[in-house]
Amino acid sequence: MIERVDIAVRLVACGASLLLLVLLLSGEVRRGLKLPLAGLLTGSIGYLANSTATFLFGSPTSLPLGDFLSIFTPFFTWLFALRVLEREPPRVVVWTPLAVLVTGWTIGYFIGPDTKIGFTVIHITGLALVADLFRAALLEREDDLVEQRRAFRLWLPLLVAAQTGGILGYELVTGRGSAMGGDPVAQLVNAVLILAVTLVAGKALLRTEPELLLRAEPRAAQPDSKEQPPAPALSPSEMVLRDKLETAMAQGIYRTPGLSIAGLAERLGTPEHRLRALINQRLGHRNFSAYLNRYRIAEARAWLADREKVDLPVLTLAMDLGYNSLPPFNRAFREETGTSPSEYRRRCFHKSDDRN
Numbered sequence: 001m002i003e004r005v006d007i008a009v010r011l012v013a014c015g016a017s018l019l020l021l022v023l024l025l026s027g028e029v030r031r032g033l034k035l036p037l038a039g040l041l042t043g044s045i046g047y048l049a050n051s052t053a054t055f056l057f058g059s060p061t062s063l064p065l066g067d068f069l070s071i072f073t074p075f076f077t078w079l080f081a082l083r084v085l086e087r088e089p090p091r092v093v094v095w096t097p098l099a100v101l102v103t104g105w106t107i108g109y110f111i112g113p114d115t116k117i118g119f120t121v122i123h124i125t126g127l128a129l130v131a132d133l134f135r136a137a138l139l140e141r142e143d144d145l146v147e148q149r150r151a152f153r154l155w156l157p158l159l160v161a162a163q164t165g166g167i168l169g170y171e172l173v174t175g176r177g178s179a180m181g182g183d184p185v186a187q188l189v190n191a192v193l194i195l196a197v198t199l200v201a202g203k204a205l206l207r208t209e210p211e212l213l214l215r216a217e218p219r220a221a222q223p224d225s226k227e228q229p230p231a232p233a234l235s236p237s238e239m240v241l242r243d244k245l246e247t248a249m250a251q252g253i254y255r256t257p258g259l260s261i262a263g264l265a266e267r268l269g270t271p272e273h274r275l276r277a278l279i280n281q282r283l284g285h286r287n288f289s290a291y292l293n294r295y296r297i298a299e300a301r302a303w304l305a306d307r308e309k310v311d312l313p314v315l316t317l318a319m320d321l322g323y324n325s326l327p328p329f330n331r332a333f334r335e336e337t338g339t340s341p342s343e344y345r346r347r348c349f350h351k352s353d354d355r356n
Contacts, residue, residue, distance in 0.1 A: 002184040006191050010048045013195040017041045020198065029213045036080035043073030044194055064109065071101050074126035074164050078133045081156055084212055085149065086286065087136055100125045116175065123172040130165045133157065142260055143288045145280035148212055159200065163193040234282060241278055244268050254295040255322045261288045296321045297336040300329075304341055305348040314341045
């Protein structure tokens with residue numbers, strides 16, 4: 001009985017995933033999310049096909065294509081989550097787990113099919129990706145100003161832990177892959193979790209959340225448009241809070257080491273959610289660190305071009321601006337200017353010499 005229910009759930013999940021794949025490819029989801037979402041859905045279909053075939057044929061049956069597609073599900077889940085959170089990983093970080101997964105699959109099917117080497121490599125890599133997703137989603141949640149995305153940071157790790165992490169952990173401990181059978185109850189729970197993840201994705205695609213999936217960049221003004229769209233009007237309370245915020249920034253509160261949105265709200269004597277809404281919805285910043293960097297990097301550029309501060313070490317400058325170490329400052333400065341602080345200083349003084 002359990003096996004029949006399991007097959008039914010898996011077939012429904014397969015059909016739902018195929019429908020969502022069509023909606024995804026024909027919808028308005030931003031391009032950077034289409035590939036990982038398509039890979040996630042395709043991988044889920046491959047996993048379901050493998051495990052469903054096992055029950056239908058009554059013996060461990062592995063479909064090579066389905067197995068190949070399914071091993072990338074943790075990778076595409078990880079990449080999709082990072083891009084939704086606007087944390088694009090470097091190319092080398094993207095290609096490394098892909099290469100490891102392909103290598104593990106190749107070993108498992110062609111080089112050492114009688115060993116567990118490929119199986120273990122694939123599962124450990126998947127669990128490492130799930131762990132990094134947790135890190136990005138939960139540890140950086142405080143910095144996020146977009147309310148829909150803050151909620152996404154909470155429920156996504158829970159779903160991934162229950163479904164993807166649960167599958168990988170269970171299979172690694174038992175040594176059984178998707179096509180090797182296993183406890184019928186565990187298989188049914190797994191199928192229900194896959195269907196739940198598919199339905200959650202369906203909710204997002206059928207009623208697209210613009211803050212999560214659509215393009216975050218503002219649309220460029222039309223060439224024949226002479227007027228910019230009016231800025232949203234602030235309420236009286238928002239105007240007062242904005243003035244208090246601008247005064248605090250002018251006084252250099254952004255230089256406070258470890259300054260958080262909660263700490264700033266406490267200093268301004270306002271609820272944290274009101275300050276979040278003002279900075280995000282009214283001032284247009286999606287992350288609190290990006291808002292602080294607007295002030296910190298502007299001052300850094302002035303200091304680096306100042307002849308009186310030519311001997312000030314970059315590390316000292318970074319610490320004086322509120323950074324806890326040099327790498328975050330270098331990263332923020334490069335994102336803003338396209339160059340490193342040392343190179344920026346060198347260019348400023350070279351320009352000055354050319355003018356003289």
